Amino acid sequence: MLRQFHSLSGLIATLFVVLLTISGAVLSLDPLLERSQAKIAGTSSISVAELAGKLITRYPGTEQIQRHPSGSIIVYFTDGDQTGADLINPLTGATIGAYSSSPIMVWIKNLHRSYLLGTPGRVVAGVAAFFMLLLTFSGAVMLINRLGGWRHIFRPIQGPFKQRLHTEVGRVAVLGLILSASTGLYMSAMTFELIPDYSSAEPGFPTHVDGGVPASIDTLSALKVIPITEFRELVYPYPDDPMGVYSITTDQGSGFVDQATGQLLSYQAYGNPQKLYEFIYMLHTGEGLWWLGLLLGLSALAVPLMAWTGIQIWWSRKQSATTINHNSAARLADTIILVGSESNSTWGFAKTLHDALHRLGFQVHTAPMNQLGHHYPQAKRMFMLTATYGDGDAPASANHFLTRLAKMTKTPDVPVAVLGFGDRQFPEFCQFAKEVEAALITKGWPQLLPFETIHRQSPQEFSRWGQAVSSVLDKELTLVHIPAHPASTTLTLVERVDYGTAVQAPTAVLRFKSPEGSHKGLLNRLLRRSGLPHFDAGDLVGILPPGSSVPRFYSLASASKNGVLEICVRHHPDGVCSGFLHGLAIGDTVEAFIKLNPSFRPASGKAPIILIGAGTGIGPLVGFIRNNKAHHPIHLYWGGRSPQSDFLYETELKRYLEDQRLTKLNPVFSRISQGAYVQNKITEDDVELRQLIGEGAQFLICGGRNMASSVAVAVDKVIAPLGGDVATLKAQGRYREDVY
């Protein structure tokens, strides 16, 4: 909901908010520029009388003297028929130069306040400030939710590059943006008199004036006691008007001064509303507070960047989302489908079910499981389709489901059928779906159909489940699921290196490129594009083996900027996809697509990185080392079977040690005399590892899940003396796994 609101307001307001912030950022330089021209050092002891006295001979036609918040002193004068304004050095009274507000700044200010459109433009600018405030707040709440609460606000942010940029920049700029937008909104409301006028009463014009011969201005006692740091404006009387007076304005109030006696004739201090207005005005413009102005200007500059990344995030999300047509409102629907999915394939199944039910005349509402509602007035039946992730954990669109359910005191009295999607290769097969089913039973929620599972997105199993649904509906429901995959690219195998056959672990490093010709074009050549889609080491490539509708994923050992797509594949006996890949000859092609996996990356910064893997798990780890051009300290622990047969990437790793892209290489082999596994080596190196953890080290683990769990146990023991554990490191983003 919040995200939809955020995207929608963002899309509506982009253009206006971007203009507002760019112009605002330029204007934020003004206080600094003004300050740099003004001579203000050592002026605090000068009084207004002294200053005015210095101007008598040079500016006999003085009408008005002003002091800007920057400290600049400007004198307005007439000289015969001409009027003029000069910037003055308050110490000497000498002219610094003619004063005029820069026409460019005036133009930008108008752009900022009204888009150069007069009053209607000012309304739009006010509305844009309001949108900016809404966007900042909704974005801040989303960020806090995402990081898991206020207290974790400085946690590292994960996600694809653009999303990370969007949120990182937003996190830095949020306070500045709230300040700019809220003060701007206040000033706009003031312009349109939506807030009562702040102006204090003007001092009454003095009823009695001495009328004697005007004294020299530098002798006027009232002006002698005002230091110029408090001074704002002095307006001179008409020459030759015996009844004339000076009007003086300071930062405290305003009044009149008798030109003959020098007495303060009537004085009115500012009221609180005016002081408040002036304070807010200063916060918004940075006038008199140039450093704040610059900070606000910098945070305003974040907005164009966030608009650009925001639109791209919205677009890619829109592209990848499954669109459900004929989605009825929750309160009208007779059938509710709730979906738990991470990489969207379960949404595809939900859509097939939704469409089939819709064709039979049902009113169907489909939503993420996280949107479980309290009340579905018309509902007669409910379906929950959910995948399982991690080690039996919830997928993204269902990660709040169980807590939501637990909080419900009264559950809807609608019979429900749970269908789990999973993979039997994982020890916790469909574990999350099982937990959902168990929680529903505990809540006393009636059952529509017995719990069922789908292995590896099998369309056959799904259609069989459809027959069970038909029987409770008493209508013929046909579920024909044709899986939709992300648009795939054709890749050509250009190189392969084989290892491990001698130790019954046939493993190949495969390098692919875009087919010749697909990346010719001038633009591609100018951008030095390889024709490959964008990816980084640690992301995944999905490969569709011929004759199978289910893609298999492989961790990428290269980045697209390296010009090749490199994976490291272990051949499973009878494995469909690994068999297919191992059977490839140079020049053969595969169908592939990229799945970003942005959380599996080395953190930036100087802290050491500890890479741990076994077998093919070396793939992305080698990718990280290869791209470690900044020579961050990297320690690699890797386990294989025999140094003679399956020491993957041996020559490369030794080269990286020499050129210092790799700090320390710890290979471990199991099928040699006194063989060992990575976890043994980790236990052995405990002192050194604790040292590295103390320096803020980050762990990245890749490979099979048995290895990963043994490693986690070993690392837990290593950290124990430091008073931490793997779970804490995980929460800090310092322990990340890519396991299969």
Place this chain on the structure above:
Amino acid sequence: MKRLAITLCLMAAALLSSQSYARDVTLTTELKNYGGDGAYLAIYLTNAQGQYQKTLWVAGKKLKYYKHLSGWARGSGQRKSEYDGLSGASVTEGKTLTVTLDLPDTYIDAGFQLHVDTAVEDMRDNRNDVVVPFTSEGVDKPNNGRGYIKTFTYSF
């Protein structure tokens, strides 16, 4: 018949004499392209010593800016009664403000002066942007301003 003629004569005389007591005065103020927001203007009369007598027109709606029309603000004390019914919108640069009002003849050729004060946000205030004697001789003669006013002309 005779009484009717007398009545008509009297009426005509009354009409004529009333015409000689007040006149329609048209004030035309053309602004320069000074490169800023809408200008606030105050047009007012002073005696020969420059003492405020009467407000003729105030252009600009926001009272909080009136103090920047400093000559007029002092003279009139910014009292609402002084400009009631004699104010309108601020004037955009390059545009011309034309106002017509009824003014007693006693102000003409009697040493009174017309003043125009102008002010623009974030730009200088011009007290006495224009000061001209209010005389029959000056009718239709354009006067150049010192500030934001290009020409100021009056006629009656």
